Amino acid sequence: TDRQNRTDIEKLVEDETHHKDKTLVTHDDIFDRAAGDSKTKVEFNRVVDVFKSKDIRRRGHVEFIYAALKKMPEFGVECDVTVYNKLLDVFPKEVFVPQNFIQRMFNHYPRQQECGVQVLEQMENYGVMPNIETKVLLVQIFGEKSHPIRKFQRIMYWFPKFKHTNPYPVPHVLPSDPVDLAQFSLTRIAADLDAKITIYQYPSTDITETGEEITRPHIVGIQSPDQRSLLAKHNPCKPVFVEGPYPLWLRQKCVHYYLLRADPIPPEEKVEEEIDPEMICPEQSLFFPQRVELDLKVDMGDDHSFNVDEVEEGAVYAMCMAGQGDQATLSQWISGLQETCPILGQIPTVFRLESGPRELQTSTDDHQRPEQEAETDQIIEDDEEPRHSRGVKQ
């Protein structure tokens, strides 16, 4: 009886050991084990080289390529065309090329072709342009009239077509300096070539006498001559509003800007501009008239304007981007604006701000008024209301 028990135990142990030896090792583990802590292009290339040299037949290359495609963003090589070419090089050459039209017609080696298409699909998703090496590799692996070659041809046709269609291009690598990023963003949204960018405050860190550390955020503003003249003509009895933060998306990055604007002018207060009598006197030049009043009837075929009522909105006087969205920082922006627009000193300024995801509420004179609460009603009542910061700067 003891001998039988020992034999059974030995069999169990042997079975367990045998079972452990046959456990599958996934390709994801290969990447994770090889990389360790550093995940760079060199490590990625090394893993690919190890796989290529392990077996001359390259068994399991489809699974390996799928795992590599999934791991590319982790290694930071998803926008590198040489890495994609190296990955395509994992396929065995000349094996999947169809030898006759029957093989070509019936989707020769469908899984391998699908894998090749997926590599190109990932290139397309990340905006990577294939090159000649990619084409040579695909022709060697799959042949001329295969699905990956068709995909390659489509990419080479449509990518150059749509390369320059964006009238507001965004660089692939955004500037990392917040001041440069703010300049780029404000120039984009100003939509005026005469607008001038002013940097009111650079980011800096000071240490006061008491040992306290004070961080000053950056403040970058933009204003065009038209906005400046509009602000100069603003009625000092009516307040101006500092509103924000408003989002602006640059590729995958969201930046926030603030506006200095006014309420729309009521219809009864609209005054037409006075025309200089000097320009319409009888002594004006007939060859270069300043004002022409011809009562001509315009044919319908020459009317290219749209019959739409204008949307009544308040004028925008200035825009800025700041490192922090609290009232103290934006007050400094208003103070900077007063250097070019002294009338701002007489106009009451109302801050109509909402807290952003990264901003800190450090305002101390935070008191709410029912008028402004009504103005900033939330559309979705179920949504969690963000904290508001309001105040009046006189």
Place this chain on the structure above:
Amino acid sequence: MAVSRTTLKSLYGVCGVVYRQPLLFPSSLKCASIQITRSKFERDYQRPGQPPDTRWPWQMINFDFSKGVESVRKHFGLLKDEFFQRWIGPEGKPIIEHMLEQTRVVWEFRGPESLNEWIVSSDQEIGGRSVAYVSLGKNNTTCLLYGTLSSTPPRDGETRYSGYCSMRSKPPKASFDRKKHYDWSSFNTLHLRIRGDGRPWMINVSAETYFSHQRDDIYSYFLYTRGGPYWQDVKIPFSKFFLSSRGRIQDSQHPLWLDKINTIGFTLGDKADGPFQLEIDFIGLNNDCAHTEEFAYELYKKNP
């Protein structure tokens, strides 16, 4: 089917705190948010894992007398309009105006009734996590499309990509629910006045097709928004629209036929997760005499 608030609440609970950026002009109406989704019979996508709908056809119909009376009144009103418009001219316009007009405003957003022609959808109805709403902007003007984009695919084992929000106009209907089309043959440029947040969008124009398997064919082009507080005038020639079907640009291209336009739509799917916002003032058509291009893409023989 309208998305109920409970569903939205549970969705917010699942996703945690959904931060929403302030609108450029938050609407003063408290209940101005209109959640419109496409109707039951327009939806033909069945989510993976969902059991098929085994209800009988008559069980989907709801009998309502007041709606019937309202429907009869509406249809006979449309029939009367169709009858009497013929004496004036095409589509109720004098012939001289029809021949000489250079611009036309097709959709202008003024007042809550102008939003009834639009359907908002996102990949929430196919298992994703994006949400989209449409409402009026400030002063009850301009259409405001906003929400949150999320490109996390649903874990159903089949879906590979996710993350879109779209708004599409309803097809025009004649009396007694007969099919009707827009005729834009006299124009060659689409003109929009929009204000976005810097994200790129897609404009989709759907035309009438002869075969039913071409139901998913749309003509698309890009709509690059600038961002910022100023309005942006966008002019897109119809020659730039390319044929795509189910998100894939087709190899056999041909220009858009402008005499039977069904719908126009806007789709966002740029894989930048976060809130989005698009404000539309009007959508119009323009006859740009300086633009003489017929089609921007080559019509070579396919697979030579």
